[in-house]
Amino acid sequence: MDYNFGEIEPRWQNYWREHRVYHIDNVSDRPHYYVLDMFPYPSGAGLHVGHPLGYIASDIYARYKRLRGYNVLHPMGYDAYGLPAEQYAIQTGQHPAITTEKNIARYREQLDKIGFSFDWDREVRTCDPKYYKWTQWTFIQLFNSYYCNQCQKARPIAELVDVFAKQGTEGLDLACTEPMDFSAEEWNSWDEAKRQQVLMNYRLAYLADIPVNWCAELGTVLANDEVVNGLSVRGGYPVERKLMRQWSLRITAYAQRLVDGLERVEWTDSLKEIQRNWIGRSEGAAVWFPLDVKSNGNVLPGAQAYMPQFDPQPVPSFEIFTTRPDTIFGVTFMVLCPEHELIDQITTPEQRQQVQDYVTWAKNRSERERQAEVKKVSGVFTGAYAINPLTEERIPIWVSDYVLAGYGTGAIMAVPAHDSRDFAFARHFNLPIRQVVSLEKDVVSDPATWEESMDAKTGYSVNSGFVTGMKVKDAMKAVINKIDEMGIGHKTVNYRLRDAIFSRQRYWGEPFPVYYKNNIPYTLPEECLPLLLPEVKEFKPTATGEPPLGHADRWAWDEKNRCVVENSKIDNVTVFPLELSTMPGFAGSSGYYLRYMDPANDDRYFSEQAVNYWQNVDLYVGGAEHGTGHLIYARFWNKFLYDLGMVVKDEPFQKLINQGMIQGRSNFVYRSKADNNLYISKGLVKDKDDVTAIHVDINIVDNDVLDIEKFRQWRPEFADARFELEDDKYVCGWEIEKMSKSMFNVQNPDDLVVRYGADTLRLYEMFLGPVEQAKPWDTNGIEGVFRFLKKFWRMYENVSDESASKTELKIVHQAIKKITDDIERFSFNTSVSTFMICTNDLTAAKCNKREVLEPLLVLIAPFAPHIAEELWHQLGHETTVCDAEWPKFDEQYLVEDSVKYPVSFNGKMRFTVDLPTKCTQEEAWAAVKAAEESRKWLGDAEPKKVIFVPNKIINIVL
């Protein structure tokens, strides 16, 4: 009987579904293991072959763990909120829920055909009210929490209210938007509005006017990770910086813990590095530079706000951040960012016009322009001076947009000799450059002759007062100690990470459980969740520029009756307007892995029992492109829930595997420029300039050979095409590009399943190369894997119960060991090779023994579950192969009686000798001398040394 995958695969898929073979309970005496895939956004295009790569890998591992006796949680769901469905809705009027539902159905159909072992009873969808209830719930908890820097933990905000009433901010160290300082008396004297305003400064989910990435085209703000090179990731529209009142999550409070936690997880170094980079921890010093009041009579009293509170003799001053406190003796100018509030106050009348012009120009520059013209130096002198607190020199204060408002204090001390940006600025405006670090002690040169600054943190201080002669590292400490002593600065840590903007001016997202009473936001009572996404007439922003929820008729909160009512009832006494923004995509994906543990629970996010059993994700498989988005937000989300005592592990994903992207392999035909209807086969193209390369659909190309008839039918303009053939074939060119519709290189898994079956697709995707590696999709090799499965199938045609020979047992036991090792280290491409070798060997040995073939089925079951299940039942088993026991290998079959030792002379391999497995150096040496070939290399000479490595090699040094 032939290998009829088209009949076998659907039959077993139905069997698995009907018998709920992949249903998993939260109660088991087996050890637990949690294998998770990054759930997909169900786009209209459906799955391409790149998507299942990670799913197949994780499925293999999940099935393997199950066969090894684990209770394996392996769920799947959909990240169902998102922009494409909404854009589609704006264009067509079709409700995003319908589009999404349709896409999900298509995804499910495609996934089912590949034979995954997902427990679909646990499916979650982020747009399902039963799910987003808990997204909203978490938001309320964040809103009701603050972060204590001393205990490095989130705490209930109610606690803070009590403390404020007793001691004000005295002795507190809190994560906040703006540092504040008030006494208990002040707090107690404030009214509700003022108190709420103050509390907002500390909440972990807070509302604030912040510079945001505004994308006018999409009509929404975007998070930093959603913007690349000043363009939106989705759509590629320009993004500008704009000050807007937005919800944010105070993820910066967790910056240090997010860095530290990376030490404890098994992720690739590169991804950890990406996250460390994104968090951008840098150590340095905060230093207060006094203004030179004498030189500048117009410093306003407001500048006092910049004074260190501990300074007994207040002098107007401002704070800078530097990672190079050791270079403070080399400061030759100061720079403020164009947004700095001090600019207005210090600018001299003579400079005022110039400064104002510059600031206006800088503000009107788009983020994209600014980033594109990084090399262009611009700036203007304010006319004001600061005093270097260590040298008491007067230093000019400039304004330039190379200093960013959002990092540090938006002001720097410029040390042109030792910072490339300051160097460029100094050269451009002809400002002095002073060397204060040299590679060797006391060796200095004239910076005027330098081509670039000396940025490295190595060498010795020179020209630097009391630190002269010290090593750079020591000088840093010495300067920090000194400024600390003087009360003008201290050691500090800065992070590049910004708080996560949490509002989106869109329709298709989770509504905020928030209403506004006298413009103060209040959260809904938890019992009233979920707050359902309202129906709207239009999905566009309103005429007044409000988000789409502004179109909703029923979008007001009746505080007394605790329900959503008509907008017309808003009286701002008992009925209030609800928040019009929705939450961003990462809201729903930040905690979904926890919900899988207990997906049907209506009373809790997930039960204590469930989380205590599953703990956290043991293995997470997904793309590295989420390194600065989802993978940071989810860690933050998890750490917050950990602080609440809801989860038991403070890191959500113990081990992370990043599957490489699958690129497309495009095919081209070459059209002659001289003759518009003539297509020249690749090998006959003499000069690339004579032809135009045209993308051709990969579905009408087989092994780079064009199907000429299909090509003529493909598009009308090719109907009369003529060809210059080589060997009667038209050979296409190819190139590796992104998989995309417009390049006609999208490979759809369904077509391959129809043609070769799911098992072949699964094996082939693994055979392509290491899971972690990015690689182009190339269908050319799939035949080899298909041939292997047909061969494998034939082995089971006549299974005999006779006992197997030692040689046969050896083959299978070696396979057991190899496959087990391969799976454990995620090397699935070599596993597939091992199956091929094993099958070749057994076929050659004409082996048909059950003793050998049965364990082999269990080995292959994780990779090719359908064929394994079919043959397993053909062998007479009643139960599914999924619950079989992973075979154990027997050492005795792995040890050879004799070993062919390679014999090398001076490291160069010359011949081999047969030796018993256990033999001594003397015996080995005697055998080498006795060997015929050795005379040639040895002659009469005695070797200097004989190196004998058991089971490895004999090397003779002459």
Add this chain to the structure above:
RNA sequence: GCGGAUAUGGCGUAAUCGGUAGCCGCGUCAGACUUAGGAUCUGGUUCCGAAAGGAGUGGGGGUUCGAGUCCCCCUAUCCGCACCA
């Protein structure tokens, strides 16, 4: 510019501890079976060479009896960040 990764036949790749480089597959060549083959099977296939032999893991150096593997320098490609003080 900073950080990370990668580099092996015509192609995808393998070599798990520093020990015979190129397993397995594609492609290709030769053969068998066949009316036929886009089916199946057998054998060859890193390069140079008729062979003996020699060279060979991006380039250069080093450690070692022995290096694809470890160390240093360089080059190329990919990825991440990017005026982050």
